Amino acid sequence: MTQIISNLNVTELVVDHPIGQDNPPSLFANRDNAGQKPPTQRVLQLSDFEVNWQDKLTDTQLDKFVSDGWLIIDDVFEPKALMALQAESGFIDYRDAALTAGVRISDIRGDKIRWITENFFAGYYYLQSINALAALFNRSLFAGIRHSEAHYACYPVGFGYQWHSDNPAGRDERVISAVFYLNDEWTLNDGGALEIVDKQGVHHNVMPAANRLVIFDSDLPHQVQIAHRQRYSIATWMRRDGLVPFVEEGP
Numbered sequence: 001m002t003q004i005i006s007n008l009n010v011t012e013l014v015v016d017h018p019i020g021q022d023n024p025p026s027l028f029a030n031r032d033n034a035g036q037k038p039p040t041q042r043v044l045q046l047s048d049f050e051v052n053w054q055d056k057l058t059d060t061q062l063d064k065f066v067s068d069g070w071l072i073i074d075d076v077f078e079p080k081a082l083m084a085l086q087a088e089s090g091f092i093d094y095r096d097a098a099l100t101a102g103v104r105i106s107d108i109r110g111d112k113i114r115w116i117t118e119n120f121f122a123g124y125y126y127l128q129s130i131n132a133l134a135a136l137f138n139r140s141l142f143a144g145i146r147h148s149e150a151h152y153a154c155y156p157v158g159f160g161y162q163w164h165s166d167n168p169a170g171r172d173e174r175v176i177s178a179v180f181y182l183n184d185e186w187t188l189n190d191g192g193a194l195e196i197v198d199k200q201g202v203h204h205n206v207m208p209a210a211n212r213l214v215i216f217d218s219d220l221p222h223q224v225q226i227a228h229r230q231r232y233s234i235a236t237w238m239r240r241d242g243l244v245p246f247v248e249e250g251p
């Protein structure tokens with residue numbers, strides 16, 4: 001029996017076996033009136049997650065990315081894909097995130113995470129869509145990205161992630177960070193803003209609102225302010241090194 005943290009209407013949901021090939025989460029809670037089985041993420045296709053990044057990103061935004069090191073894209077996915085990611089985020093058996101040394105210090109970093117592998121449905125399609133975005137960065141900015149990685153993250157109430165850059169000291173494999181948010185109706189009172197210092201030294205607060213992707217140079221300092229509501233996201237990194245073997249976090 002695994003305790004699941006859910007961002008759907010149901011919290012403290014308890015299921016016998018968490019998400020897996022034989023147990024895709026439902027996109028809809030109930031059967032309809034005709035007793036039809038609701039569609040599940042099995043019906044999802046890669047095309048549902050296709051984004052015309054070229055259209056979403058104007059030249060002005062790309063110029064801003066070069067000069068300031070960050071940008072925001074809103075309304076990224078169609079509702080079906082967004083819902084699937086939200087549903088999946090609520091059905092994950094999260095693990096405590098660790099710092100680089102493998103030590104968890106929840107005062108510094110309070111998120112619970114799960115790396116996305118091909119065993120995920122929506123998350124894996126998400127990652128492929130991000131790879132298309134990486135290809136655009138390679139074409140237009142010569143970013144030199146060779147591979148992307150991502151994990152779902154859940155910040156329980158009262159936790160955040162203190163100032164850091166996404167490349168630990170002496171490392172530079174992460175080129176671009178991208179965080180996709182899953183939280184409907186997030187308000188200022190819910191806290192949990194991403195605070196980022198751009199290349200010009202200007203501070204920005206970004207609300208973790210659903211269907212928003214914030215993209216930034218992985219070397220920029222940033223922090224997640226304390227969340228007053230459970231906060232769900234997908235943290236994503238586009239890397240300059242090749243595909244590395246996937247390493248699952250400890251039990």
Ligand SMILES: O=C(O)CCC(=O)C(=O)O
Binds near residue numbers: 161166193224233235
């Ligand atoms: O969730 C966010 O807004 C940022 C998360 C982050 O900085 C990280 O996971 O490294």
Ligand SMILES: [Fe+2]
Binds near residue numbers: 164165166222
């Ligand atoms: Fe970060």
